[in-house]
Amino acid sequence: MGSLPLDASVQPLNPETFSGDSRAVVDFLTEYYRDVDKYPVRAADLEPGRLRKLLPEAAPEHGEPMEDVLEDVRRDILPGLTHWQSPSFFAFFPMNASAAGFAGEMLSAGLNVVPFMWAASPAAAELETVVVDWMGRLLGLPQRLLFSGGGGGVLQGSTCEAVVCTLAAARDRALGRLGHENIVKLVVYASDQTHVTFQKGARIVGIPPSNFRVVQTSSASGYGLTADAVRGVVDRDVARGLVPLYLCATVGTTGLGAADPVRELGEVARRHGMWLHVDAAYAGSAAICPEFQGYLDGAELADSVSMNPHKWFLTNADCCCLWVANPRELTSALSTDPEYLKNVGTNGTGTPAAIDYKDWQISLSRRFRAIKLWVVLRRYGAGGLRAHIRRHVAAAKWFERAVAADERFEVVVPRKFSLVCFRLRPSRFVGDDGEAVDAMNRELLAAVNASGQTFVTHFVVDGKFVIRLAVGGAMTEMRHVMDVWELLQGKADDVIHRYQLQG
């Protein structure tokens, strides 16, 4: 039996090719970061289908050099992107890239191990247990959510995944008592400010859409969900024979940056045996600064807490920390144990020494995200990360003051973190005509975004159109916030002038 020589034409990990191609991409990205503020921030004015038309119908038959590929990225793709890393991107929430986050991502992608079970890459699983404990401590989370206190954490791809997992755990905890047929009685509670992913997640795990309660908030509580409001809705459901299952408290809502009172809501949840999840996707990062940890007060009443280092914590996408007080509740909803995984001597889930993370998440396969978050924490240190958070909070504070000091504008909700919600409110031109005010704000936002100099998004609360400025980009400095304020003022002049001519 002789040796059949394999086709040597593709050598996918030839070290020289690897090094050459990778360096070319590093140079490409270095140039991109240097120039990113020269691109229009938002690319939404493109004609749909533009890129599709530029590209061939089928994959090429023959391989092409990396330079050609990068040239096509430069020519065809970059002009069609919204530049989330632009220092003048203030839309949605930030999605931080950083040198350390990128280095960590490279290590994850390069080693390309799959820590689905402890033994499938022991150091990867253990690093994850260490890093989630580090993060939990930085945020001031109660000991019971950390491995060192009997709870534990996992790194998932998104809050949405974390929500599906915790909803499934809560559901199975309840159905274990009630029987599966009672799935139609389970009710999930959130506020009108809660991220829509909870509604989607509840639907995914089989809760009837009619059993998702959207509890109203108001300006009186700063759009936080009050315990009183939850109690009222829960009592009505219980009287109808329904079963309260799951309550979501948000620290830093997507629309307005509001914060629900975790302790109060936790007490309601306890009384009714509900699972309490605390969603701190965006604002959780701020809790590494002691001055923001008060918002997580009461987290010891939570069954689970999540936050996204990939938003405002310098960790390139994707990375979501999920902590649970009782890992067994999570793993009993999500574990699997087929023969083809019995290849490695894991000692089971539930001990920080040897975790099978496949039982803590939806997917079996998973990336080595822990090394990314670990590199971020090592490279910047807690002190550097606090400085990163505080410089954005300071810039947002400056912006809020500037808006408040300009009589043409109003701040709609007091800023808590780095998100400022404001609008044009030139009462002497449009009086109390809400529709006219909204129309002016729509015009203002459209004009600002059409300039290409920034990208800012909106929200609607109590029927009012509100402009959101979310400070937090990795390259965003005070001067970018000052620039966008100058731009807003100029465009506001134009809009008001047009209304004056009409009026």
Added chain:
Amino acid sequence: MGSLPLDASVQPLNPETFSGDSRAVVDFLTEYYRDVDKYPVRAADLEPGRLRKLLPEAAPEHGEPMEDVLEDVRRDILPGLTHWQSPSFFAFFPMNASAAGFAGEMLSAGLNVVPFMWAASPAAAELETVVVDWMGRLLGLPQRLLFSGGGGGVLQGSTCEAVVCTLAAARDRALGRLGHENIVKLVVYASDQTHVTFQKGARIVGIPPSNFRVVQTSSASGYGLTADAVRGVVDRDVARGLVPLYLCATVGTTGLGAADPVRELGEVARRHGMWLHVDAAYAGSAAICPEFQGYLDGAELADSVSMNPHKWFLTNADCCCLWVANPRELTSALSTDPEYLKNVGTNGTGTPAAIDYKDWQISLSRRFRAIKLWVVLRRYGAGGLRAHIRRHVAAAKWFERAVAADERFEVVVPRKFSLVCFRLRPSRFVGDDGEAVDAMNRELLAAVNASGQTFVTHFVVDGKFVIRLAVGGAMTEMRHVMDVWELLQGKADDVIHRYQLQG
């Protein structure tokens, strides 16, 4: 109002720091690939908790230089990893890294855009529609699964996610007709060879665990699921008033690499209004070669098909292609439309020109995976990728012949792709004592893996312990397969010798 200077100590995307740190990691990984065959392939013999003990209890307060971080990776982490990129890794299924996949991952992580809606990064969403069509055509999928034919595709993180999404779509299609209370009547069908993720997925979407049918296969059909077997089980369920919901056909099962007959199963599914999903996670890659496309014959009867470029298609983790025949069924189960996403003028889902991919998956946020798969396809071309597949198939064929020619061994199931399932079968020493044969094979596998020279895993079928050799590593060449065969032969001698002494 003056300018408050921001703290300049952390400059997360300073181009010089970015370039320096990134080049250091490229050099680190280049060295890693050069030396990867010097590490013990499997790290499972470590004491659990080893790394946890080495690391401090808390994140550092001050940032540290990248060299220190990389030195710690080298010293503390690498020895604790199982080296999935070793050319002698034959365990589970391959998890390909490549220079192109890595370059694509770097572009994705570096640009760090979030194409959850078309307008949140138009070119990223459009590139995804192009790349999934390219892939579908390479695999010879029917037109109706491609955007160009009214269907369409999406890149997710894993088959598990894809399965949850298709199960939710199938469930909601059925419940729309039956009412939500009938969720307890829905039944999901799979074979005893189907990946456990279907069982987990069905549970996640709220199907009662008792409604998951594991239909038996046998050696007579090469462990493929026969239509007859499915019909029998379905008829019994229907007679009991249950509702057949979803049937999974696998092309290339995890344990044995078996292939279910897609067309036959599709016809059964059609007759009962079931959703047919074709899971080609591993073997789908082979379908870029015309000689393997027959296994997907009948895919025009499928509601959805998935395969993982992150396994055997040179695309670093993670990347799973999911195609659906009717995107509206997927999006009606998964779409959301809150105010804070109405910031960009998308023209809705369902046209390839402007897709809101958030409605095609679990998560709202998502990575720019399309650029990774696109770089792989551009850099290697269809021809290069076929050569990559064929060299592994040729090596597996060589190994299978070698095993068959050695009277101490037997091939347990005929090889279809690049997975060979075999075992020691020295009948003249142990006769028909199944337990003794299993014990010898366990010993053989343990000895081979303990050598550190390779990592091979097992499976159990019909009560028999079977060794699996999955060829497909990016660096795996014929010589590595020959080496592992030599190692197996040597260790087999030792095992047999011990049994001779005992007997």
